């Protein structure tokens with residue numbers, strides 16, 4: 216999936232990629248038995264269908280002609296019975312296939328979901344969420360059509376076509392050849408129509424995907440849209456995208472609509488030719504009237520699979536593009552993975568070391584951290600300060616292995632974090648950022664996310680520690696109060712208190728608070744700081760805060776500038792030094808004073 220926004224069309228493939236076809240087919244291998252069953256049932260259906268015109272010929276030429284009504288009744292009963300059997304087989308076949316195709320799709324969707332969850336931040340940073348969603352939902356659904364069509368129609372159609380051609384040739388070569396006269400012209404026109412239509416349908420998909428991406432982006436940023444009163448502006452963008460999408464739909468429809476009339480015309484003209492030529496053959500005694508009636512039945516059976524096959528070809532190309540996009544995502548390896556034979560990080564104490572750490576987000580991009588060195592002892596509280604864009608968040612992103620160092624090493628309790636499993640590393644860390652995300656569900660469930668087997672007492676204990684208990688108890692349903700996705704329904708400060716309780720419940724040995732308390736008012740923050748003080752005991756913690764008043768009590772303050780640590784010390788030491796920290800503090804103090 217290419218990196219883009221709702222303004223750009225995704226690149227789509229034009230030809231059939233057989234590797235993709237094989238990869239798709241491999242999903243059927245656990246269902247071999249079901250596929251064999253379906254094929255057998257389909258053969259029965261095809262056999263009965265092919266038999267019908269022949270039975271009609273028998274009825275006309277043998278029984279009606281000789282006025283043998285008893286024979287006719289027997290033949291009728293046999294034909295009806297055979298068709299009932301075919302109907303039952305057909306129904307059973309559809310049931311089996313529905314089960315198989317849904318099983319396959321469930322597996323693909325699950326694999327895709329699991330895989331995307333493991334992908335690195337950079338994947339999500341570079342792709343609109345709306346487009347990712349259309350992969351998981353839209354593209355997987357389009358595969359359903361492909362699976363159903365290929366197993367339900369493709370094989371029976373091919374078998375039907377071959378059998379019908381053989382029967383027609385066996386019945387009368389001249390009449391058969393006459394039936395095929397229109398075929399080359401039709402195949403060429405179908406091919407032309409399908410090629411144009413396919414391109415247009417692809418265009419429509421691109422436009423629809425852009426529209427999805429825009430809707431998602433707009434709704435995610437709805438607060439910004441409304442606060443700037445930009446509804447009219449976004450409605451216009453929506454209207455433009457929607458109009459383009461409808462336009463591309465209509466343009467594709469226009470071409471596709473030519474398809475059926477063409478087939479029906481060929482079918483009709485073909486049948487007229489057969490009757491005209493057939494009557495001549497009857498007159499010279501070369502065929503019987505029964506032969507002609509049977510032939511007209513076979514001609515329908517001849518055109519139908521041709522039409523289905525060309526439809527299938529079209530759908531194959533269109534839907535394969537969906538499959539390709541799915542596999543393209545599945546083939547993206549996460550940037551951050553466990554090394555070969557990783558160790559499981561044992562329960563840690565919390566010592567952290569950065570050794571000559573250099574880092575760039577992009578290979579050719581700017582160096583964001585330059586040979587950073589520091590050691591943090593177990594239980595120390597470190598504050599990272601510095602102007603915006605200095606590299607503070609990047610430092611903690613490296614510690615949590617959301618990104619890997621470009622050079623140098625990060626050690627936790629002496630273990631190089633690249634040598635241990637990501638799960639054993641991150642499960643011992645608690646990370647809280649400013650954009651607190653709460654899931655839909657009760658407050659209790661949200662706190663329990665930190666420790667899935669936590670008891671109610673533990674949950675309440677954690678909430679009390681961060682002073683969240685008071686406000687939660689005042690809510691109508693207390694801890695069972697429902698919060699909506701992202702925490703709507705709670706104030707920003709309340710959301711952060713819940714998130715703090717969640718993080719503390721996880722009992723991490725290393726705690727990272729990245730602007731985590733920025734939305735808590737000074738009074739609440741004071742309480743939280745009290746609670747945190749108790750809980751930070753015995754934990755190594757990194758606090759990033761622009762509000763310098765919040766980090767005064769830190770054991771050590773590291774001032775970051777341009778990817779380097781330029782000052783280190785306690786608040787008082789740094790203030791006395793009158794260096795960068797002093798300047799930052801004074802600037803903030805002046806700003807607050809002027810603002811007041």
Ligand SMILES: Nc1ncnc2c1ncn2[C@@H]1O[C@H](COP(=O)(O)OP(=O)(O)OP(=O)(O)O)[C@@H](O)[C@H]1O
Pocket residue numbers: 340576577583601602603604605606607608609610
């Ligand atoms: N995902 C990313 N891809 C590319 N560059 C990034 C990415 N994240 C951050 N950067 C760049 O890295 C530099 C350091 O960013 P970082 O987020 O570490 O700064 P910060 O000190 O935490 O800033 P702030 O106080 O504003 O949060 C910035 O120049 C930023 O533009």
